Amino acid sequence: xxxxxxxxxxxxxxxxxxxxxxxxxxxxxxxxxxxxxxxxxxxxxxxxxxxxxxxxxxxxxxxxxxxxxxxxxxxxxxxxxxxxxxxxxxxxxxxxxxxxxxxxxxxxxxxxxxxxxxxxxxxxxxxxxxxxxxxxxxxxxxxxxxxxxxxxxxxxxxxxxxxxxxxxxxxxxxxxxxxxxxxxxxxxxxxxxxxxxxxxxxxxxxxxxxxxxxxxxxxxxxxxxxxxxxxxxxxxxxxxxxxxxxxxxxxxxxxxxxxxxxxxxxxxxxxxxxxxxxxxxxxxxxxxxxxxxxxxxxxxxxxxxxxxxxxxxxxxxxxxxxxxxxxxxxxxxxxxxxxxxxxxxxxxxxxxxxxxxxxxxxxxxxxxxxxxxxxxxxxxxxx
Amino acid sequence: xxxxxxxxxxxxxxxxxxxxxxxxxxxxxxxxxxxxxxxxxxxxxxxxxxxxxxxxxxxxxxxxxxxxxxxxxxxxxxxxxxxxxxxxxxxxxxxxxxxxxxxxxxxxxxxxxxxxxxxxxxxxxxxxxxxxxxxxxxxxxxxxxxxxxxxxxxxxxxxxxxxxxxxxxxxxxxxxxxxxxxxxxxxxxxxxxxxxxxxxxxxxxxxxxxxxxxxxxxxxxxxxxxxxxxxxxxxxxxxxxxxxxxxxxxxxxxxxxxxxxxxxxxxxxxxxxxxxxxxxxxxxxxxxxxxxxxxxxxxxxxxxxxxxxxxxxxxxxxxxxxxxxxxxxxxxxxxxxxxxxxxxxxxxxxxxxxxxxxxxxxxxxxxxxxxxxxxxxxxxxxxxxxxxxxxxxxxxxxxxxxxxxxxxxxxxxxxxxxxxxxxxxxxxxxxxxxxxxxxxxxxxxxxxxxxxxxxxxxxxxxxxxxxxxxxxxxxxxxxxxxxxxxxxxxxxxxxxxxxxxxxxxxxxxxxxxxxxxxxxxxxxxxxxxxxxxxxxxxxxx
Numbered sequence: 001x002x003x004x005x006x007x008x009x010x011x012x013x014x015x016x017x018x019x020x021x022x023x024x025x026x027x028x029x030x031x032x033x034x035x036x037x038x039x040x041x042x043x044x045x046x047x048x049x050x051x052x053x054x055x056x057x058x059x060x061x062x063x064x065x066x067x068x069x070x071x072x073x074x075x076x077x078x079x080x081x082x083x084x085x086x087x088x089x090x091x092x093x094x095x096x097x098x099x100x101x102x103x104x105x106x107x108x109x110x111x112x113x114x115x116x117x118x119x120x121x122x123x124x125x126x127x128x129x130x131x132x133x134x135x136x137x138x139x140x141x142x143x144x145x146x147x148x149x150x151x152x153x154x155x156x157x158x159x160x161x162x163x164x165x166x167x168x169x170x171x172x173x174x175x176x177x178x179x180x181x182x183x184x185x186x187x188x189x190x191x192x193x194x195x196x197x198x199x200x201x202x203x204x205x206x207x208x209x210x211x212x213x214x215x216x217x218x219x220x221x222x223x224x225x226x227x228x229x230x231x232x233x234x235x236x237x238x239x240x241x242x243x244x245x246x247x248x249x250x251x252x253x254x255x256x257x258x259x260x261x262x263x264x265x266x267x268x269x270x271x272x273x274x275x276x277x278x279x280x281x282x283x284x285x286x287x288x289x290x291x292x293x294x295x296x297x298x299x300x301x302x303x304x305x306x307x308x309x310x311x312x313x314x315x316x317x318x319x320x321x322x323x324x325x326x327x328x329x330x331x332x333x334x335x336x337x338x339x340x341x342x343x344x345x346x347x348x349x350x351x352x353x354x355x356x357x358x359x360x361x362x363x364x365x366x367x368x369x370x371x372x373x374x375x376x377x378x379x380x381x382x383x
Numbered sequence: 384x385x386x387x388x389x390x391x392x393x394x395x396x397x398x399x400x401x402x403x404x405x406x407x408x409x410x411x412x413x414x415x416x417x418x419x420x421x422x423x424x425x426x427x428x429x430x431x432x433x434x435x436x437x438x439x440x441x442x443x444x445x446x447x448x449x450x451x452x453x454x455x456x457x458x459x460x461x462x463x464x465x466x467x468x469x470x471x472x473x474x475x476x477x478x479x480x481x482x483x484x485x486x487x488x489x490x491x492x493x494x495x496x497x498x499x500x501x502x503x504x505x506x507x508x509x510x511x512x513x514x515x516x517x518x519x520x521x522x523x524x525x526x527x528x529x530x531x532x533x534x535x536x537x538x539x540x541x542x543x544x545x546x547x548x549x550x551x552x553x554x555x556x557x558x559x560x561x562x563x564x565x566x567x568x569x570x571x572x573x574x575x576x577x578x579x580x581x582x583x584x585x586x587x588x589x590x591x592x593x594x595x596x597x598x599x600x601x602x603x604x605x606x607x608x609x610x611x612x613x614x615x616x617x618x619x620x621x622x623x624x625x626x627x628x629x630x631x632x633x634x635x636x637x638x639x640x641x642x643x644x645x646x647x648x649x650x651x652x653x654x655x656x657x658x659x660x661x662x663x664x665x666x667x668x669x670x671x672x673x674x675x676x677x678x679x680x681x682x683x684x685x686x687x688x689x690x691x692x693x694x695x696x697x698x699x700x701x702x703x704x705x706x707x708x709x710x711x712x713x714x715x716x717x718x719x720x721x722x723x724x725x726x727x728x729x730x731x732x733x734x735x736x737x738x739x740x741x742x743x744x745x746x747x748x749x750x751x752x753x754x755x756x757x758x759x760x761x762x763x764x765x766x767x768x769x770x771x772x773x774x775x776x777x778x779x780x781x782x783x784x785x786x787x788x789x790x791x792x793x794x795x796x797x798x799x800x801x802x803x804x805x806x807x808x809x810x811x812x813x814x815x816x817x818x819x820x821x822x823x824x825x826x827x828x829x830x831x832x833x834x835x836x837x838x839x840x841x842x843x844x845x846x847x848x849x850x851x852x853x854x855x856x857x858x859x860x861x862x863x864x865x866x867x868x869x870x871x872x873x874x875x876x877x878x879x880x881x882x883x884x885x886x887x888x889x890x891x892x893x894x895x896x897x898x899x900x901x902x903x904x905x906x907x908x909x910x911x912x913x914x915x916x917x918x919x920x921x922x923x924x
Contacts, residue, residue, distance in 0.1 A: 065521040067481070154481045169479065190719050191755040195812060196743035196772045211758045219476055225439045226477030230538060231464030231493035301488030301501045368519055 019368040024151040026310040031147035033317035037324040038139040041334040042132040054146045063367040074145025078138030085134030098125035184215040250288040256281030316359040323353020384577045385409040390446035407607040416592040417581040422801040423600025425581040433467040468538025474530040490541040528559025548580040586621035590638035611635040622896045625909045642900045667695025675725035685711040686875040700862040701855040703872035709855035717748040747813030748822040763793040773816040784811035803834030823854040863907035
């Protein structure tokens with residue numbers, strides 16, 4: 001009785017914590033570290049565990065906004081990736097020995113395409129290997145899907161340093177082009193039906209491409225005008241030359257950090273591609289941020305704060321990556337054997353690390369309610 | 384505050400200038416209404432205020448536009464963001480962020496306003512425009528009226544001294560339009576902001592305006608002055624002024640309230656007369672029948688159990704809020720969507736099962752954005768293509784078009800036609816195949832009074848030929864003039880279905896101005912009153 005009472009009191013306290021959005025940076029660190037952890041293994045049990053952890057955190061901490069419902073479609077993309085990977089292995093993949101499941105009719109290509117094999121015997125080992133690799137990619141996609149459904153793209157953009165902000169807005173605007181073109185192409189297809197035209201065939205595509213592009217272009221110009229009228233791209237106190245210099249420094253820094261982190265993640269990379277570019281990139285970024293911060297005219301509305309939950313969320317992701325790296329160094333079987341084909345075993349250290357990454361489901365603050373489904377009443381699709 | 388000093392403007396590739404020698408001043412704190420027929424250059428004039436014309440449109444501008452003491456020739460629009468707030472017709476097209484609060488703060492972030500000031504101003508604007516309950520809402524989940532208020536708020540937070548609104552209510556239903564205009568008048572009266580607004584439905588704003596700029600669009604000079612003075616000479620007037628002209632009132636009433644007070648003698652004269660009785664319920668054959676129709680978008684119900692019949696020769700108006708399910712119903716009738724439950728029959732067939740070629744012979748739809756129907760580069764090519772698509776005798780579509788609107792230049796690009804002409808072209812394409820049922824989705828959007836009169840004449844012609852017309856619209860004046868029957872949809876259900884006159888007159892939201900002035904008698908428009916008065920005077924002359 002007392003225990004029950006204490007439990008409910010704890011729950012009440014937890015739910016009484018103020019609702020707020022977690023800093024988008026924390027979610028992205030958490031998601032990218034989990035993705036990096038996934039890249040270091042092909043063990044389906046560990047990969048499955050990562051997906052489970054990510055899905056659980058998304059389910060418990062996403063908002064009720066439209067973009068939060070995108071996680072499911074990222075999972076579907078992942079499933080598609082696995083299928084493609086396996087099918088390609090069957091059709092074009094390198095022939096591997098082992099248990100032959102079935103044999104596809106093989107084609108011998110002319111001599112100029114020597115080395116490329118089509119069809120042939122399909123072995124269980126080859127398929128399992130392809131599925132493992134596909135799964136790894138699917139898990140990485142799921143991690144990024146989690147980040148984008150936990151915080152909207154625009155929130156991430158706001159957290160960027162102001163030197164990158166303008167390029168960032170341009171990118172987000174560009175990203176809206178695809179969904180708009182989808183809507184426009186549906187409109188054009190409907191319009192063709194209204195005019196009594198046949199709906200299929202390449203001629204239909206040629207006929208509808210122009211109106212779709214024109215419409216999308218018009219919308220982009222309208223958005224650009226609106227942004228300009230609202231002061232986007234105003235010249236601050238810093239000169240154009242300095243600003244360009246800062247942007248360049250930032251890009252170089254980002255590139256160097258990217259190369260360095262690839263080197264750090266890939267065991268087989270030469271050591272010159274590991275720590276040196278990473279350190280150089282970090283210094284370049286810090287310098288660029290410092291320069292852009294002086295004299296920047298942009299300010300930030302209700303800037304996200306970095307508090308204890310943000311630390312916990314990012315550290316939980318780092319813990320998963322750390323456990324994976326450490327286990328790999330100590331020779332744990334992160335890549336289950338295919339020759340001979342063996343049932344993969346759960347490796348304890350990385351598994352514990354991944355389990356730690358589930359912490360955000362409790363330690364991240366709940367997001368405020370944005371829109372409940374009942375309030376969305378006007379998704380009328382125009383003819 | 385705003386000064387146009389001998390401004391002329393010509394679009395690139397245009398032969399004639401759009402604005403010629405425009406010269407006027409709008410003093411600080413005025414609400415200035417811009418009126419003019421469609422295509423007369425109202426939008427061009429408004430967009431010139433902060434330099435979007437010519438900087439975003441191209442073209443040649445001569446003369447000087449000064450706003451708040453700064454010339455648009457010297458600074459780009461972005462440097463004027465703290466002086467001029469510009470809101471366009473389609474608010475959603477200009478949103479940069481994804482949540483209401485961020486959208487309001489965006490302009491201040493660009494201007495570098497200090498964070499504590501930003502916080503305070505956002506709260507102020509949320510209260511001022513009644514948006515506080517929506518602060519965390521994603522922009523895509525807002526209704527049209529809410530989006531328009533957010534768009535106004537998103538420029539207001541910069542503390543501009545001038546607000547420019549280009550047809551802020553053209554896409555809104557009557558209630559949402561009231562909501563936006565109430566917010567605008569509050570800004571003028573409480574904050575002393577100078578507002579320059581273009582609006583087709585003059586009756587909604589004219590009573591609040593301090594001055595009116597009339598853009599004739601035919602090359603004659605722009606007129607600015609006192610609203611009743613300018614409007615008494617303008618061809619574009621709201622119904623109360625038309626009634627005022629008929630009755631010879633002076634000064635000209637601008638609001639229902641003024642007209643009501645001046646109208647006592649007129650009502651007395653009309654007392655012995657009866658408003659024309661509703662047209663006989665059409666006894667034609669059943670053309671379309673919808674029963675138990677249900678439609679959902681995801682978790683959202685667009686239509687639930689709709690029943691509807693349309694008979695030959697009948698004009699039926701479909702009314703209701705934005706999002707009430709009007710467009711969805713039309714899409715079902717033309718076979719773009721298959722019913723999830725219930726049946727839709729047009730001329731005895733189910734449209735979604737028919738091929739596109741067969742459907743167009745029984746039912747045709749002119750969609751809200753009628754531009755999507757047009758994709759050739761001349762009117763002539765468009766007509767030829769329509770003949771080919773529908774397997775029609777050559778020249779059929781062209782003949783229909785000439786009957787609807789004579790004298791459209793064959794060589795002009797559909798994009799360059801006026802809204803009214805483009806609507807006629809789209810309608811001609813649909814009519815070429817001689818469908819028994821014609822559907823129009825919001826045909827009056829962007830039409831001025833003259834173009835609306837032509838639309839009404841076209842619809843009456845169709846009905847007299849025995850065709851049925853179903854039009855989804857917010858425009859009560861058009862419904863009052865042309866519809867036999869009105870159906871009101873709300874939350875996907877039919878809440879009223881009856882004689883148009885009865886449905887429309889008894890609603891405080893839908894009732895046309897004339898009905899409000901001459902209540903309790905059910906006169907719906909000025910033509911009816913004019914005809915009735917003529918019978919009075921007839922015998923005595």
